[in-house]
Amino acid sequence: MTATSDNLSMLEAPGINWRRQIRFALVGGLSSVFIALAGMPVGLDGRNIIQPVLSMGYLALLWVPFVFASLAGSVVILEGMSERERDAKDLAAGALVGLGSSAGLIILMVLIQNFNLRDPLVNWSPQLLDLLSFDRSTGLGMLLWLILGTTLGLLGGAMHVVPAKVRSRILAVALAVLAVSVLETFLTDLLEGFGLETLTDFIYYKRGGLEVSGAIVVAALALLIPLLVGSKIEGIKTRVVEMPSEERRRVNLLLLTVGAALMLVLPFFLGKITNELLANVGLFVLLALGLNIVVGLAGILDLGYVAFFAVGGYTTAVLTSPNSPGFSPELPWPVALIIVVVLTGIVGLFIGAPVIRMRGDYLAIVTLGFGEIIRLLFLSDWLSGWFGGAQGITNIPGVDVGIGTVKGTDPRSVFLLVLVFCAIAIYVSWRLEHSRLGRAWMAIREDEDVAEAMGVNTTNTKLMAFVVGAVLASFSGAIFSAKVGSIFPTSFLMLVSIIILVVVIVGGMGNIVGVIAGALVLIGVLGGPKQPGLLQEFSQFKLLIYGALLVWMMLKRPEGLVPNVRRTRELHQEEFLQDAWLKGEIDTDDDEDSQ
Amino acid sequence: MSMLEIRDLSVTFGGLHALKNLHFHVDEGEIVSVIGPNGAGKTTFFNMISGMITPTTGDIVFEGESLLGLDPSQVTERGIARTFQNVRLFANMTILENVMVAQHCRTDQRVFGALFQTKSFKSEEEAIRNYGEEVLSFFGSRLVGYRLDQPASVLSYANRRRLEVARAMATRPRLLLLDEPVAGMNPRESAELTALIGRLRSEWGFTVVMIEHDMSVVRDVSDRVVVLDHGETIAQGSYDQVANDPKVIEAYLGRPVGSAVADDEEAP
Numbered sequence: 028m029t030a031t032s033d034n035l036s037m038l039e040a041p042g043i044n045w046r047r048q049i050r051f052a053l054v055g056g057l058s059s060v061f062i063a064l065a066g067m068p069v070g071l072d073g074r075n076i077i078q079p080v081l082s083m084g085y086l087a088l089l090w091v092p093f094v095f096a097s098l099a100g101s102v103v104i105l106e107g108m109s110e111r112e113r114d115a116k117d118l119a120a121g122a123l124v125g126l127g128s129s130a131g132l133i134i135l136m137v138l139i140q141n142f143n144l145r146d147p148l149v150n151w152s153p154q155l156l157d158l159l160s161f162d163r164s165t166g167l168g169m170l171l172w173l174i175l176g177t178t179l180g181l182l183g184g185a186m187h188v189v190p191a192k193v194r195s196r197i198l199a200v201a202l203a204v205l206a207v208s209v210l211e212t213f214l215t216d217l218l219e220g221f222g223l224e225t226l227t228d229f230i231y232y233k234r235g236g237l238e239v240s241g242a243i244v245v246a247a248l249a250l251l252i253p254l255l256v257g258s259k260i261e262g263i264k265t266r267v268v269e270m271p272s273e274e275r276r277r278v279n280l281l282l283l284t285v286g287a288a289l290m291l292v293l294p295f296f297l298g299k300i301t302n303e304l305l306a307n308v309g310l311f312v313l314l315a316l317g318l319n320i321v322v323g324l325a326g327i328l329d330l331g332y333v334a335f336f337a338v339g340g341y342t343t344a345v346l347t348s349p350n351s352p353g354f355s356p357e358l359p360w361p362v363a364l365i366i367v368v369v370l371t372g373i374v375g376l377f378i379g380a381p382v383i384r385m386r387g388d389y390l391a392i393v394t395l396g397f398g399e400i401i402r403l404l405f406l407s408d409w410l411s412g413w414f415g416g417a418q419g420i421t422n423i424p425g426v427d428v429g430i431g432t433v434k435g436t437d438p439r440s441v442f443l444l445v446l447v448f449c450a451i452a453i454y455v456s457w458r459l460e461h462s463r464l465g466r467a468w469m470a471i472r473e474d475e476d477v478a479e480a481m482g483v484n485t486t487n488t489k490l491m492a493f494v495v496g497a498v499l500a501s502f503s504g505a506i507f508s509a510k511v512g513s514i515f516p517t518s519f520l521m522l523v524s525i526i527i528l529v530v531v532i533v534g535g536m537g538n539i540v541g542v543i544a545g546a547l548v549l550i551g552v553l554g555g556p557k558q559p560g561l562l563q564e565f566s567q568f569k570l571l572i573y574g575a576l577l578v579w580m581m582l583k584r585p586e587g588l589v590p591n592v593r594r595t596r597e598l599h600q601e602e603f604l605q606d607a608w609l610k611g612e613i614d615t616d617d618d619e620d621s622q
Numbered sequence: 623m624s625m626l627e628i629r630d631l632s633v634t635f636g637g638l639h640a641l642k643n644l645h646f647h648v649d650e651g652e653i654v655s656v657i658g659p660n661g662a663g664k665t666t667f668f669n670m671i672s673g674m675i676t677p678t679t680g681d682i683v684f685e686g687e688s689l690l691g692l693d694p695s696q697v698t699e700r701g702i703a704r705t706f707q708n709v710r711l712f713a714n715m716t717i718l719e720n721v722m723v724a725q726h727c728r729t730d731q732r733v734f735g736a737l738f739q740t741k742s743f744k745s746e747e748e749a750i751r752n753y754g755e756e757v758l759s760f761f762g763s764r765l766v767g768y769r770l771d772q773p774a775s776v777l778s779y780a781n782r783r784r785l786e787v788a789r790a791m792a793t794r795p796r797l798l799l800l801d802e803p804v805a806g807m808n809p810r811e812s813a814e815l816t817a818l819i820g821r822l823r824s825e826w827g828f829t830v831v832m833i834e835h836d837m838s839v840v841r842d843v844s845d846r847v848v849v850l851d852h853g854e855t856i857a858q859g860s861y862d863q864v865a866n867d868p869k870v871i872e873a874y875l876g877r878p879v880g881s882a883v884a885d886d887e888e889a890p
C-alpha cells in the first residue's frame with residue numbers, strides 16, 4: 028500500500044480488513060455482556076433519555092454496535108494516500124460488527140435463562156433478562172436484538188459512506204439530543220429562573236427525559252441553527268483572527284468581561300440543586316487548576332495531591348471552628364485563609380523537598396504515599412487531640428462577607444465564593460504560564476536534564492510548582508470546610524487525587540480551558556468522589572466510567588478534550604508514522620493491523 | 623591564564639574508562655576542535671564540563687574557579703553553555719520560548735512579578751523576548767522566517783540544530799561547547815554554519831570548543847585540534863600537525879585523517 032498503489036493489483040489496495048472487523052465484532056459482543064453484567068442497563072433504566080422510546084439503560088447497550096462498527100471502519104490515512112472509495116461492503120462490515128455485539132447479548136440471554144450464576148454475578152437476574160427481552164418473550168427479545176444490533180452496526184458503517192459533512196451533522200444532532208436530556212435538571216432550573224417553564228414543560232417529560240416531540244424539536248434546532256448562522260459565525264471568527272493583535276486583544280477582553288459578568292449573575296437565576304452542583308464543580312476546578320500546574324506544566328506526576336486539599340480544609344476547621352478540640356482561636360474565615368495559604372505552602376515545601384529529587388514512577392509512588400500519610404495523620408489517635416480523629420471537626424462556621432454569610436445551606440453564596448476563587452486561580456495559572464517560571468516548568472516537563480543544562484535550577488523550580496499547586500488546593504479546602512461545616516478524614520481518600528488527575532488528563536493537560544471543561548463534564552455530569560452529578564443514577568458506575576474514559580483518552584486522544592496546541596503534535600502517533608513512512612522507514616502494511 | 627583548565631581528569635563508568643588522565647585547556651578567544659573516533663569519549667568530556675557527570679578524579683577550573691560539585695545549572699550560570707549531539711530541544715515549546723527559557727539564569731523575576739505584572743517584570747519579559755529574537759536573527763532568515771510562536775517540533779532537521787545553538791547562545795555564555803553542530807547537514811548548510819562559528823567569536827566574543835567529525839569544518843575554523851582516542855589525548859596542535867600525526871592516523875585505522883574521519887560513522 029503506497030501512494031502509487033491506485034492502479035496496482037487488488038492485493039495491495041487497502042480493502043476492508045475483515046480480520047479487524049471480526050475482532051471488533053467479538054470485542055463488541057464482550058463489551059455488551061460486560062456492561063449488562065456490570066448492572067448498567069438495569070441500574071440506569073430509571074433514567075429516561077427520550078420518554079417512552081429510550082432510557083439510559085438501553086442506551087448503555089445500544090451505543091456499542093454503532094460505535095464499534097464505526098470504529099472498525101475507520102482507517103488512518105497517511106499523507107500521500109487517497110481514501111478508499113466506500114461502498115456497500117462497508118455497510119456489510121458494519122452490520123457484521125453490530126451483529127457480533129448483539130450476539131453477545133443473545134448468548135447471555137440464553138445463558139441467564141438456563142443457568143443461575145447469581146452467586147458471583149449479582150446482576151445475573153430475571154430483571155436483566157426482562158429488560159433484555161424488552162418485557163416481551165425471550166425469543167422476541169432475541170430477534171429484536173438481532174435486528175437492532177445489525178441495523179445500528181449498519182448505520183455505524185454508513186458513517187463512513189456518507190460525506191464527512193453529513194456525518195458531523197448527524198453526530199451533532201445525536202449529541203445535542205443527548206446533552207439536552209442529560210442537562211435536564213440544569214436547564215429546567217435555569218429556564219425556571221427566567222420564567223420560561225412552559226418551554227421546559229414542552230420539551231421534558233414530567234418524570235425525566237425528553238418527550239418525543241421535544242426530542243424532535245431539539246434535533247431540528249441542532250440541524251437548523253448551524254445551517255442558518257454557521258456561515259456567519261465562521262465569518263466573524265475569521266474576521267477576529269485576521270484582526271490586528273491590538274484590536275483582537277480588545278475583543279478578547281470584551282468577551283472575557285461579558286463572560287465574567289454572565290457567570291456572576293448566573294447563580295441568581297439558578298435553584299438550590301444546580302447552585303450546589305456548580306459549587307462542587309467549582310471546588311474541583313480549583314483543585315484541577317492547581318494540579319494542572321504540577322502535572323500539566325511542570326510534568327511532576329503527583330498522585331497525592333489530595334494532601335494539600337486536606338491540609339487546607341483541616342487548617343481552616345481548626346482555626347475557625349469553636350469545636351476544634353486542641354486549639355480554637357475561632358478566627359474569621361478571611362483571616363484564617365491567610366494562615367491556611369501560608370501553612371499549606373510550607374507543607375508543600377516539606378513534602379516537595381524530598382519528593383522532587385525523584386523522577387517518574389518513583390515520584391508517583393512516593394507522592395501517593397505522602398497523600399495517604401497526611402490523611403492517616405488526621406485520622407490518627409496520636410493527633411486526635413488536635414484534629415478529632417475519625418470524629419473530625421464539626422460546627423465550622425460559614426464565611427462572613429459583610430453583606431451575608433456564605434454557608435452550605437445557601438449554595439448560591441458558596442457558588443459565588445467559589446467563582447471568585449476560580450477567577451483567582453485562572454488568573455494565577457495564566458500569568459504564571461506566561462512567565463519566566465512557567466517557561467522553566469515547561470522546559471522541565473519536556474526534558475529535565477536539558478532544562479538543568481540550560482541554566483534552570485530544577486530543584487527550586489519544581490518546588491515552586493509544588494507550592495503553587497498546594498496553595499490553589501488550599502483555597503479549595505478552605506471553601507470546602509466552610510461549605511460542609513464539618514470535616515472528616517474520609518473526605519480525603521486517595522480516590523480524590525485520582526479523580527482530580529483524571530479531570531486534568533481528560534480535560535487536557537497544561538490547558539486552563541481544558542481543565543475547566545474537564546471538571547464541568549466529569550464532576551458536573553458524572554459527579555465527584557462523593558458529590559452527585561447531573562446523572563445521579565450513574566453514581567455506582569462512576570469509577571467504571573472514569574476508568575474507561577481514562578484508558579480511551581490515553582489511547583485515542585492523549586492531549587485531552589481541549590488540547591494544548593503545544594502538546595498535540597508530539598502525542599499523535601500518526602504523525603510519527605507519517606514521518607517515518609515518508610522516509611520509507613516502515614512498511615505501512617504492518618501498522619494497519621495494529622491500529 | 624587559560625579560561626578553562628582541565629587537570630588530570632578521569633571518568634569511569636563501571637569498569638569502562640571513558641576518560642583517562644585528561645589534560646586540556648582553552649584560552650579566551652580560541653576555537654578548539656575535539657576530534658576522535660566514535661566512542662572516544664568526546665561527548666562524555668562535554669557532559670563532564672557541563673556538570674552532568676561527576677569526574678572520578680581530577681579538577682576542572684573555569685576562570686580561576688573549580689567547577690567540581692556544581693550543578694549543571696550553576697555551570698551554565700558561570701558562563702558555559704552547550705548543545706547536544708542528539709538534538710534535544712524543548713519540542714513542545716515554541717521556537718521563541720526555547721531561547722527565552724535559556725535566559726533563566728540571567729533573569730530573576732518570580733511569582734510576585736508575574737502575578738502583579740510589575741514594571742520590572744514587564745521590562746524583563748520585554749528584554750528576554752528581544753534578546754531571544756536577536757539570538758534567532760543571528761541565523762539570518764533561517765529561523766526568523768518561521769512564525770516564532772510555533773512549536774520547535776515543526777522545524778526542519780537543520781533548523782533544529784541551529785535552534786540548539788541559538789538556545790545555548792541565549793544563556794549568555796563566555797564558553798560555548800558545540801557537540802557535532804553540523805552532523806546530518808548537507809554540505810551547503812554545513813558551510814553556512816561553519817561561517818557562523820567564526821562569527822560567534824568575532825561578533826559575540828564567545829570562546830568555542832567544538833566536537834566535529836567533518837574535517838573540512840575542523841580545518842576551516844579551529845585554532846587548535848585535540849584528538850581523543852579511548853579516553854586519552856593522543857595528539858594536539860594545529861590542524862596540519864594533527865592530521866599528519868602517525869598516532870592519529872593509526873587511531874583512524876591507518877587512513878589519512880581528512881577522508882577517514884568524515885565517514886567514521888561506519889568505522890567499527
Ligand SMILES: Nc1ncnc2c1ncn2[C@@H]1O[C@H](COP(=O)(O)OP(=O)(O)O)[C@@H](O)[C@H]1O
Pocket residue numbers: 635638640658659660661662663664665666667
Ligand atoms: N552514562 C554513561 N554510562 C555508561 N557508559 C557511558 C555513558 N556515557 C557514555 N558512555 C560510554 O563512554 C564511551 C564514550 O562515549 P561518548 O563520550 O559518547 O563518545 P563520543 O562522543 O566520542 O562518540 C562509550 O563507550 C560510551 O558507551
Ligand SMILES: [Mg+2]
Pocket residue numbers: 664665666707
Ligand atoms: Mg558523541
